[in-house]
Amino acid sequence: MAIRQMVCRYSLHILVLIVIYTCFSLYYKSIPHIEEQFQSSITEEEQKLLMETARAFIRALDSANIPYIIYSGTLLGSYRHHDLIPWDDDFDILINGSFKNAVKRFVAKYDDSFALYVPDFQDFAWKYYRKDMALKTLPNLPFGWPYVDIFFFKENETHIWDDISHVSKEFTFRKDKVFPLHQRPFSSMQLSAPCNPLHMLNMYNIQSCKSRTMSHKHEVVLPRNYYRVVPCQVLTDFYPFVHHTKTEDGWKETLKVGDIVLYSIDVKEYC
Template identity: 35%
Template sequence: MGISFCCIKTCNVRLTRMCKLVLLCVLVGVLPLLKLLVPAPLQQADSYYVFRLFIDKQEFPVEVESSRVNSRNISVQIDKNMIENHLLKMGHLPDKSMYENDSLLLHFMPLMSPRDRVNLLITLETFVRICEQENLTYFLWGGSLLGAYRHHGFIPWDDDFDIVMNGSDWRRIRSVLSHVEGYGLQAPGDNHWKFYKEDLLPVPEQLFTWPFLDIFFYRDDLTYMWALSTSIKFELVNPIEDIFPLQLRAFEHLFVAVPCKMEEIVLLLYGVNDCYSPSCTHKNGNPINSVYMPCQQLHSIFPFVFRQKDSNSGTVLETLKQGNRIFRNVSVPQQQCARRR
């Protein structure tokens, strides 16, 4: 009996080792193939941080700690006339009736009216000035980052704004943004937040108004940054030097914070020559059919940024123009992106 048990145990050990060897061989062969199936940012990321990306979640105990929020009010004065004048200088929105016979171009007609754009820019400027005043770190992401790179502002057919902030600082962020006069903050513990003007019409069946800012959260260490908020899980997992030090780049009438390697991130995530119409309207939350069009076909209808690099200095001249009409030139010096200390 003892001999039989020993034989079985020895066989099991051999089988276990064999199974591990076979499993290892399978993983070595399959993992490169599996990596090709995931989005591009995850393909290039360190495997450990891809693991952290899926393990770590946005779980802020907002209800438990609600009593810790301070009660001081913050007021910011925004020059609405300056914003309206800026939008006038940037050209008029295209007349939708001119494209009624072009079913493809109709998908790219702006979702925001001039008044909507003014309200979103007022909200954005309020947010930016408060972050500067309170020393809160933020940077653009998603369609807003693409808009800053490709249009020096909103993607003309977009209708919201995407921002990323540090999840470890969520208490102070909520403490500040929930006490801005005239503004509301929807701050769930397990989803991205919304910052909005309170005097606008609410989104149907929601407690917030439109247009609004979406605020997503990240976690980081000395080496990497990865997303906490679910909506950007397949986009944000980057070495720290991709993001910091943050750069200020033109966005409409403002200069706002963007990742240091802005161009590399935009090209990896979105591309700049492929234009896609919206997949939903944030005003009412309704899904719409998104279509593709080469951006070149839109150059005469909307403003786009064109770049020319000085090979000696590395400085890039960014020219915002629509057709042959030039709106402005911005000189961007060569960036030195390095690890945070």
């Protein structure tokens, strides 16, 4: 009899655990959550280090009077989030190729805490990074993370284009849609950006959020089956997104998380 009671009691406990697990699973599935690919890939401390590196590079450029343009994912982050794309892990800058020697001479020596990596071949971005992070993060590579990805452009009378050969055709832009440069918000900074940001973002679908194809933190290409594309709308309850409204003389950019308005700013009419 005692054994039978123990078996019944044990079976009841198992049944209760199954019910609890089932209820928890159903509850979890009913809660909106972010796919792994769209979760932040870096810690808060790592993000601070990335932004510190970006600020140091901008200060170095400004000290040498070298103009720059926020570029690629960083420009998209400014347009769509007024900050880093939440799941991004690097900072992209575009500079006129005529300033390469100036970047080598002045920027590399501006702050001894940072270093400039100049590759031996053209088709690779330069890197600006903290010296003390090199051996900690990417010990088998000649640079460290977090870093600023530095791209250069070539030009003619009407257009500029990325000087990395395999992307130059896609990343070609009209000068009258880039210059004069305007200031755009990025985190706590105001950074130089094209006067028509959408022109330099024409290869992106602004309403579609794409996961990373590369981990800069580990300097590896991510597997194709990891790649995801979702409507940005499904992420607006989790991350701040900029909502753009046309005004008489420009645009109103309102940063919101879900229905909560964080702030609004007015920006100039696009060129």
